Amino acid sequence: MDFEDTFAFTIKVQKAYGSRSCFEPYSGTVLMLIRSHLAFVAVVLMLFYHLFGEVCYLVKVTTNKQFETETGMVEESAGIIARSGFTLFGLIKVLVLAYDRNLLADILGKLRTNWMKQVQLNRSCRDFYERSFGSVVKITTYAAITNVAMVSLFNIVPILEMTIETIQTGNCTRILPYTIWYPFDAISGWWFYLVYIFEVVSASFVAVANSGFNSMFCLLAVHLSTQIRLLGRSLERIIRTEADAYKMPRPNLADVVRCHEELLEYKKAIGTIFGGTTFLVFAGASIVICLQGIIMTTSSGTDAIKFFLFFVSILLEIFFLCYYGDEIMQSSNEIGSAVYRSLWYEVEHGGDARFRKSLIPIIVRSQKPVVLMAWLFWPITINTFGMANFKNILVIFFAFKCDL
Structure with a gap:
């Protein structure tokens, strides 16, 4: 496994929504960048209108007196807020990775340099890297595919509903996957088919954008935690002879300290790129998860299935962010033990x-x-995931008991 192999799937995901490889920094003028990223600009505009249309429809639902007399207005509003929140997350993640592309490429370049030095130094480092990344690459790949598959099922449910209604009654009431405002009648004529395709494609891009961001964060976290563990192995050999268990030359203490300082700088840069967005995801996801849980307790049939898929998708997203963020903390905690084991x-x-x-x-x-x-x-640790979702479950439980 080479360094680029660990990001192979993530690069494919980014290219799926029009972005170039994360290893390529920007160059040239702004006009040249726009021309070379026209597909990416088109995807961003598509996601922006998807979000804009959902917000406009939410305003229509909450301000129109006609909706006030209808049952299910609370559930409808909660569903729109949950879906628009998911769309907002995807749009922000796409823009953040695009804005910090040069910083991201710089981090990847430095991590790749460290990888090459350590792998060339000794075969055991290559084996250590392959053991560390053999599972995480598969997990992030399967998680991304599952996320996109869940959104795809959400898009297919209206087709199943219309098909069943046609078989049972001979009539078909046209249904769109999402409640989005359009400046025209989206149900009549050929507009329906065009709008349906637009909503399916834009929702798929939202899922792909979320998956690309999450995969990039998880892989960078594992790269950082792996190099911290290798640093611990160096500290463990700091006093031992060259005939130690690792069959590697004894490192110099000054070099180890400099390496530790570099890793702290990488951590700071990763926090600069992902810190603000993960804050918005954690804060917004708590609201979205609670709304989805309330909808699932009050809905039945296909609506319950659709929002259950959304619920699982966001829950898995937060879990993987926290789990691999926790790996960094756990690896750094091992540094002190490594020094103690160094036969000082x-x-x-x-x-x-x-x-x-x-x-x-x-x-x-x-x-x-x-x-x-x-x-x-x-x-960004596993404890944060547990505490946050424990509170969300309590909210859902009390909403169910109060029959909200």
Whole structure:
């Protein structure tokens, strides 16, 4: 496995919505960039109108007196808010990765350089990388495919409803997958088929955009946590002889410290790219999950199925972000233990007391784990996922008990 192989599927996902490889920084004038990314601009405009149309329809539902007398207005509004939130997440993620493309390409270039140095140094590093990435590449790939498949099923449900109605009654009431405002009658004539295709395509791009962002974050988190673990292995050999268990030359303490500082800079850059967006996702997803749970408790049939798919999709998205963010924290916690396992107490290997004392600041620094933050509010860890969704489940439970 090469470094580029770990991002192969993510690059394909980005190209699916018109973006170029994440390894390619921007170059040229703004006009040249627009011309070379026309497909990407078209996708962004499509997602923008999808979101704009949902918001306009929500305003129509909540302000029109005709809707106030109809049953199910609360459920309809909740459904629109949940769907528009999912669309908003996808649009923001696409724009963030596009805006920070040069910074992202710089991080990937430096991580690739470290990968090549470590792999060329010893075969055990290559084996360590392959063990670390063998599962995460498959998991992120399957998660992205599952996300797109769930949205695709959501798009197919209206076709099934119309087909069943036609078989049972001989008549067909036209239904669109999403409630979006259009400046024309989207149900009549050939407009219906064109609008249906537009909604299916734009919703698919939303799912692809979410998957591309999530896969990129998870892979960068695993790359960072893997290199932190390799740093721990270097610290573990800092006093041992060259005939150690890893069959690798003993590293220099100054080089290890510089490597640690570089990894902290990578963590800071990753936080710059993904921190603000993950904050919005965590904050917005809590609202969306609660709304979807309330809808599932009050709906039946195909509506319950559709929103259950949305519910699972967003829940999995947050879980993978938190799980792989937690990997960084866990790997950084192992640094202090690695120093302790370095046979620092062996006088013949450890040198003088001054050298051994220089290991103390490393142990002290390891007591403060490296944690990616969703802005400055939430650590991206598995504990955050558990606490946030525990509160969401309580909200859904009380809504069900109160028959809201």
